[in-house]
Amino acid sequence: MRPTGPLHLGHWVGALKNWVELQKTYECFFMAADWHALMSEYERPAGIEAEVRGMVSDWLAAGIDPKRSIIFRQSDVPEHAELFLILSIVVPLGWVERVPTYKEQLREIKGRDLATYGFLGYPVLQAADILLYKADAVPVGEDQLPHLELTREIARRFKFLYKKDLFPEPKPLLAPEAKLLGLDGRKMSKSYDNFLALSEAPEAIRRKAQKMFTDPKRIKMTDPGHPEECNVCHYWEVFAPGEAPAVWEKCRKSLWGCTQNKEALAETLIRLTEPFRAARESSGANSSIDRILAEGAQRARETARATLREVKEAIGLQG
Numbered sequence: 001m002r003p004t005g006p007l008h009l010g011h012w013v014g015a016l017k018n019w020v021e022l023q024k025t026y027e028c029f030f031m032a033a034d035w036h037a038l039m040s041e042y043e044r045p046a047g048i049e050a051e052v053r054g055m056v057s058d059w060l061a062a063g064i065d066p067k068r069s070i071i072f073r074q075s076d077v078p079e080h081a082e083l084f085l086i087l088s089i090v091v092p093l094g095w096v097e098r099v100p101t102y103k104e105q106l107r108e109i110k111g112r113d114l115a116t117y118g119f120l121g122y123p124v125l126q127a128a129d130i131l132l133y134k135a136d137a138v139p140v141g142e143d144q145l146p147h148l149e150l151t152r153e154i155a156r157r158f159k160f161l162y163k164k165d166l167f168p169e170p171k172p173l174l175a176p177e178a179k180l181l182g183l184d185g186r187k188m189s190k191s192y193d194n195f196l197a198l199s200e201a202p203e204a205i206r207r208k209a210q211k212m213f214t215d216p217k218r219i220k221m222t223d224p225g226h227p228e229e230c231n232v233c234h235y236w237e238v239f240a241p242g243e244a245p246a247v248w249e250k251c252r253k254s255l256w257g258c259t260q261n262k263e264a265l266a267e268t269l270i271r272l273t274e275p276f277r278a279a280r281e282s283s284g285a286n287s288s289i290d291r292i293l294a295e296g297a298q299r300a301r302e303t304a305r306a307t308l309r310e311v312k313e314a315i316g317l318q319g
Helices: 011-024 034-041 045-062 080-091 093-097 100-108 121-130 141-164 200-210 231-239 244-252 258-281 285-315
Strands: 029-032 069-071 137-140 169-174
Touching: 011 045, 011 137, 029 285, 034 045, 034 121, 034 137, 045 069, 045 258, 045 285, 069 285, 080 121, 080 141, 080 285, 093 141, 100 141, 121 141, 137 141, 141 169, 141 285, 200 258, 231 244, 231 258, 244 258, 258 285
Parallel strands: 029 069, 137 169
Antiparallel strands: none
């Protein structure tokens, strides 16, 4: 994950819960991608380091286990940059230009100059992140499939050029689709400021919940509701599925209004997100995270160094 802002409910539903389960089956590498963050935040990088710590704190609160998985900061493993350079030499320019998210982000991300050499090449750095650990599989959403396919193409090209079958072609592990809209009914996005952060203060959760879009067809409290069209009711389905049927029934029968619905949802979300606030407020949290990142980097480098030695041998480089 890129440490470019607080993790929100969408990250929890769409990625973190899946990551926690994957630990039970796979040897997992979880990386705070600070170099990727720098590619878009290079003009104001001062906040990246704090975001790394906050993000890792949220991972731990969600259930990512440093005893079971490897948690590390990308820039602590310089082999990522070295493999990125090697791969960028052999990847045709047209391959990175056709990745759809590049042009999309140039259009959508405002206030930043992203027309840089580094930003164009970030899918190659992503490929280096994956291939460095000879990953068999990568948890991705549908929008990341073109990036993973580029990684597979790069693995095949390396094999073709240097006659060395070093890299497996990683398979996608598609996460269960997360149908969680933002508070305003649009796609949840930091740029829209329509999210609830996992570490959001209780009062902020209550305030933001009151602004949530509800049933557009329900004008008065006495009007019957249509919960299947209400974003608040959908949040109940996602975060409190056991309570959702009763909430939907109250909505349909006009037994409570939208304001009551949002107030109750806010209290439910406050309870669910308490572990994330507690993790950030814990005394010694930063020193614990620093230790986890240092130990994780050491473990990650053992694999990374071995892979890079093989790569250099394949292309005829020493060192």
